[in-house]
Amino acid sequence: MYQIKRMDEDNVEGVALLEKDNFTDGWSLESLKEEIDNPDALYLVIEDDENKKTVASAGLIVSFDTADIMNVSVSKDYRRQSLAYKLLTKLIEEGRKIGVREFTLEVREGNAPARALYEKLGFKCEGIRPDFYSNPKEGAAIYWLR
Ligand SMILES: CC(C)(COP(=O)(O)OP(=O)(O)OC[C@H]1O[C@@H](n2cnc3c(N)ncnc32)[C@H](O)[C@@H]1OP(=O)(O)O)[C@@H](O)C(=O)NCCC(=O)NCCS
Structure with missing residues (x-):
């Protein structure tokens, strides 16, 4: 069984590993720790009850009625079990409760699994930002859920 929890001091190292x-x-442990106390951030994780491992993460940074979705990742051994879908559904639900009306995110153009995930959640690709990412250089697809 899995538990969805807020990111906190006990699981933030697991998020840094992801x-x-x-x-x-990826974000450093220090950067992630700052989001625990950030009043404009809401980070959720999924923990595996069996071994207490943090196996998925996703966060929101809220600005007025818009939120950026950040740090979406699932541990390799736990993929294709709908964990990302469930975590993002919960994150969006929690965001709506605190007044978020529009959600946005960027993703590497070539990241087909993530793009399919966001499209399944109802996000629409509204543009491409060329060369947005480095290491390796790649464009970003900009998605919105309005
Ligand atoms: C993208 C990622 C978060 C998906 O996590 P996941 O828990 O395996 O995804 P889910 O099982 O919830 O899948 C939900 C939907 O996403 C899509 N999807 C997920 N993985 C996919 C894959 N490998 N190929 C194609 N579609 C995929 C499918 O539409 C899937 O729905 P379905 O199961 O009905 O086909 C995961 O692959 C990951 O952590 N990747 C590396 C980090 C990353 O790229 N993060 C996104 C950065 S923007």
């Missing part, structure tokens, strides 16, 4: 494993330029 960042390290899944991204070439």
Whole structure:
């Protein structure tokens, strides 16, 4: 069984590990820790009850009625079990409760699994920002859920 929880001091190191494993330029532990106390941030994780491992993460940074979705990742051994879908559904629901009306995110153009995930959640691609990412250089697809 899995639990969806707020990111906190107990699981933030697990989120930093997910960042390290899944991204070439992932967030550091220090940057993630700052979001725990950020009143404009809401970060959720999924924990595996069996081994207490943090296996998925996703966050919102809120500005007025708009929120940026950040740090979406799922541990390699736990993929294709709808964890990202469930976590983002919960994150969007929690965001709406605190007044968010529009959600946006950027994703590497070539990241087909993530783009399919966002499209399944109802996000629409509204533009491409060329060369947005480095290491390796790639454009960003900009998605909105309005
Ligand atoms: C993208 C990622 C978060 C998906 O996590 P996940 O838990 O495996 O995704 P889910 O099981 O919830 O899948 C939900 C939907 O996403 C799409 N999807 C997920 N993985 C996919 C894949 N490998 N290929 C095609 N579609 C995929 C499908 O539409 C899927 O729905 P379906 O199961 O009905 O086909 C995960 O692959 C990951 O962590 N990737 C590395 C980090 C990353 O790229 N993060 C996004 C940065 S913007």
